Amino acid sequence: MSDNTYPSVNDLTLEEEASLTSGGDAWHLQGVEAKGIPGYMITDGPHGLRKSLASNTGETDLNDSVPATCFPPAAGLSSSWNPELIRQVGEAMGEECIQEKVAVILGPGVNIKRNPLGGRCFEYWSEDPYLAGHEAVGIVAGVQSKGVGTSLKHFAANNQETDRLRVSANISQRALREIYFPAFEHIVKTAQPWTIMCSYNRINGVHSAQNRWLLTDVLRDEWGFEGIVMSDWGADHDRVASLNAGLNLEMPPTYTDDQIVYAARDGRIQPEQLDRMAQGMIDLVNKTRAAMSVEDYRFDVDAHNEIARRAAVESMVLLKNDDAILPVSRDAKIAVIGEFARTPRYQGGGSSHITPTKMTGFLDALAERGVPVDFAPGFTLDLEPTDPALEAEAVIAARDADVVLMFLGLPEAAESEGFDRDTLDIPAKQIELLKAVAAENKNVVVILSNGSVVSVAPWANNAKGILESWLLGQAGGAALADVIFGDVSPSGKLAQSVPMDINDDPSMINWPGEEGHVDYGEGVFVGYRYYDTYGKAVDYPFGYGLSYATFEIGGVKAVKTGANTARVSATVTNTSDVDAAETVQVYVAPGKADVARPKHELKAFRKVFLKAHESAEVSFDLDESAFAYWSEKFNDWHVEAGEYGIEVGMSSRDIAGVATVALDGDGKALPLTEWSTFGEWSADPVGSKVVADVREAGERGELPKLPDNDMMRMFLGSMPINSMSTLMGESGKAISSFMLDGYAKLVG
Ligand code: BGC
Numbered sequence: 097m098s099d100n101t102y103p104s105v106n107d108l109t110l111e112e113e114a115s116l117t118s119g120g121d122a123w124h125l126q127g128v129e130a131k132g133i134p135g136y137m138i139t140d141g142p143h144g145l146r147k148s149l150a151s152n153t154g155e156t157d158l159n160d161s162v163p164a165t166c167f168p169p170a171a172g173l174s175s176s177w178n179p180e181l182i183r184q185v186g187e188a189m190g191e192e193c194i195q196e197k198v199a200v201i202l203g204p205g206v207n208i209k210r211n212p213l214g215g216r217c218f219e220y221w222s223e224d225p226y227l228a229g230h231e232a233v234g235i236v237a238g239v240q241s242k243g244v245g246t247s248l249k250h251f252a253a254n255n256q257e258t259d260r261l262r263v264s265a266n267i268s269q270r271a272l273r274e275i276y277f278p279a280f281e282h283i284v285k286t287a288q289p290w291t292i293m294c295s296y297n298r299i300n301g302v303h304s305a306q307n308r309w310l311l312t313d314v315l316r317d318e319w320g321f322e323g324i325v326m327s328d329w330g331a332d333h334d335r336v337a338s339l340n341a342g343l344n345l346e347m348p349p350t351y352t353d354d355q356i357v358y359a360a361r362d363g364r365i366q367p368e369q370l371d372r373m374a375q376g377m378i379d380l381v382n383k384t385r386a387a388m389s390v391e392d393y394r395f396d397v398d399a400h401n402e403i404a405r406r407a408a409v410e411s412m413v414l415l416k417n418d419d420a421i422l423p424v425s426r427d428a429k430i431a432v433i434g435e436f437a438r439t440p441r442y443q444g445g446g447s448s449h450i451t452p453t454k455m456t457g458f459l460d461a462l463a464e465r466g467v468p469v470d471f472a473p474g475f476t477l478d479l480e481p482t483d484p485a486l487e488a489e490a491v492i493a494a495r496d497a498d499v500v501l502m503f504l505g506l507p508e509a510a511e512s513e514g515f516d517r518d519t520l521d522i523p524a525k526q527i528e529l530l531k532a533v534a535a536e537n538k539n540v541v542v543i544l545s546n547g548s549v550v551s552v553a554p555w556a557n558n559a560k561g562i563l564e565s566w567l568l569g570q571a572g573g574a575a576l577a578d579v580i581f582g583d584v585s586p587s588g589k590l591a592q593s594v595p596m597d598i599n600d601d602p603s604m605i606n607w608p609g610e611e612g613h614v615d616y617g618e619g620v621f622v623g624y625r626y627y628d629t630y631g632k633a634v635d636y637p638f639g640y641g642l643s644y645a646t647f648e649i650g651g652v653k654a655v656k657t658g659a660n661t662a663r664v665s666a667t668v669t670n671t672s673d674v675d676a677a678e679t680v681q682v683y684v685a686p687g688k689a690d691v692a693r694p695k696h697e698l699k700a701f702r703k704v705f706l707k708a709h710e711s712a713e714v715s716f717d718l719d720e721s722a723f724a725y726w727s728e729k730f731n732d733w734h735v736e737a738g739e740y741g742i743e744v745g746m747s748s749r750d751i752a753g754v755a756t757v758a759l760d761g762d763g764k765a766l767p768l769t770e771w772s773t774f775g776e777w778s779a780d781p782v783g784s785k786v787v788a789d790v791r792e793a794g795e796r797g798e799l800p801k802l803p804d805n806d807m808m809r810m811f812l813g814s815m816p817i818n819s820m821s822t823l824m825g826e827s828g829k830a831i832s833s834f835m836l837d838g839y840a841k842l843v844g
Pocket residue numbers: 140141202249328329447
């Protein structure tokens with residue numbers, strides 16, 4: 097590297113090289129003092145900085161960290177569908193790292209929300225890999241634009257917390273390539289995260305830290321990753337095997353660098369591999385050096401709080417708004433019910449827990465605005481049953497109000513890293529309270545606080561409005577007031593389907609696995625890919641979200657721009673008197689295919705801000721990857737020739753227009769053999785010529801004739817040609833030999 101300022105591995109002793117491949121303590125790289133290589137700090141992530149106050153001792157106290165801006169976790173931010181905004185969040189986080197001298201922030205986490213019960217859904221982006229990758233890339237690009245590194249995590253397939261240190265996620269190649277890898281792949285190829293963190297779990301039997309196929313063949317050789325891979329905290333169980341697989345850094349250290357020295361001496365680690373892994377660590381230190389050398393930097397606390405507020409505004413999804421109950425007039429008599437209004441649930445639990453620089457709950461925001469309200473907590477945030485006195489007080493508060501704002505959701509103890517939920521339901525006492533309040537006053541708006549989807553069906557008819565506010569970070573209260581009083585229209589869209597019942601989820605039959613493994617039996621049919629393909633009812637579909645405005649999409653057109661590429665365009669119009677944003681979503685719907693494909697898949701989107709009655713043209717270029725599937729037959733991506741629908745709409749179930757393109761296909765074909773079926777021979781460009789020769793030779797009486805009744809033709813179609821004798825005796829054998837000879841001549 098031309099910008100290297102530290103010695104290269106060639107200048108280090110074997111012991112020094114080995115020492116670079118583990119941390120100095122739980123939150124630092126290991127420096128090489130004698131050679132002047134510093135041991136910079138690396139720490140969580142992912143929705144703000146969690147720099148432990150015990151950072152120099154290496155201890156882990158998840159809730160004891162220096163103040164940092166708490167941005168909305170990915171559960172919220174993912175609903176913004178706004179990569180530009182997400183990049184601004186990343187830039188702000190990068191600045192906070194400079195102040196705190198943190199060289200790498202551990203995030204974002206882009207694992208797929210395979211099942212909404214997953215304990216870390218609050219810090220993951222979506223059930224859809226395209227959306228996850230195209231949003232989270234903003235964090236990586238934003239942080240790194242400030243000269244600070246990110247750690248894209250957890251590579252790969254950390255989709256549940258149950259048994260996460262041991263479980264083998266058994267996943268087909270196709271599902272890995274189409275669902276569990278693309279968010280990582282997109283970010284690696286477009287933003288080169290400086291580090292990647294491997295997952296705890298095993299994939300098809302092999303721990304990620306020791307998985308050479310994962311860390312070297314796919315990540316580096318196929319995708320061109322240039323950074324380093326570190327272990328998740330405690331995920332490296334065999335230093336030698338991991339280093340050979342392509343893991344540069346063990347975190348936290350187990351103080352076993354001598355194992356690497358011995359293995360290098362006795363040939364269990366090749367010198368080139370150790371050089372590669374250790375040099376990666378020096379390159380990382382070089383990349384972060386400039387930012388880590390800045391002295392006395394102070395980030396702008398208020399400006400970052402403002403970014404957190406804007407991000408929170410765009411994170412909310414308006415699910416229901418009967419009788420236009422929202423926005424609420426400032427003059428209305430308002431009752432606010434629910435402890436969450438006073439004690440907001442604004443982030444998730446576990447390693448991502450941040451100490452915010454400021455905190456605005458909804459009641460604080462109302463006080464700031466001078467809006468008088470009647471508040472009753474209604475319930476406690478613990479797991480205790482209903483408190484009748486609190487419930488009675490809330491019902492009284494609601495009785496004479498013009499509108500009741502009810503803050504319901506999941507208390508902190510209900511979801512966290514480290515365990516999965518066992519129900520989608522919010523606590524029963526909250527539902528009971530909602531029913532009691534709704535019996536007194538029909539004008540109820542429920543404002544939900546939760547990191548992953550909760551069931552809505554059991555109580556939705558008690559509320560005229562439902563605002564899904566996820567976890568909104570430190571400025572959430574102010575942002576809620578912005579939306580509830582109509583200063584800004586909600587514009588969030590669901591990044592995750594809301595099922596009617598958890599047992600509708602396609603992964604439930606294999607959740608959370610048994611006896612050390614979990615089979616991803618649903619394959620690529622995750623989330624809406626399942627619900628939409630199989631016509632299953634959901635409460636709210638992927639991509640859904642209401643606005644105070646109304647929009648129309650028209651003029652959907654698609655033109656072919658190459659053999660397997662297309663440009664799609666449409667016009668989106670704000671048909672209301674309210675300024676607001678709409679997200680135009682593009683789904684590709686494959687026609688007839690050789691493999692089972694989802695009905696449609698998100699392949700492009702754009703959030704468009706439109707003033708009242710304004711229109712905008714949007715266009716999107718779809719490359720080959722928009723049409724391809726992972727073929728296990730070719731062990732590669734494959735675009736089949738044929739017609740593809742290009743759907744443009746406002747959710748996966750609200751498609752405004754469809755255009756069709758006929759693609760040429762990539763022409764991939766496997767050589768024909770005796771094991772290819774007669775049907776495959778007939779469909780192949782060369783094989784079909786041979787089949788024609790068979791027919792002609794049959795007509796001339798030089799070869800037995802092919803059967804000409806429908807039933808026999810059907811049998812033949814799916815029969816490898818080496819079995820034709822079963823159907824036709826000696827004649828079948830003669831025909832198959834003729835075919836193999838003819839084919840050999842044609843292909844040379
Ligand atoms: C988590 C990571 C986190 C690390 C360090 C692990 O338990 O899985 O996401 O970055 O701890 O706190």
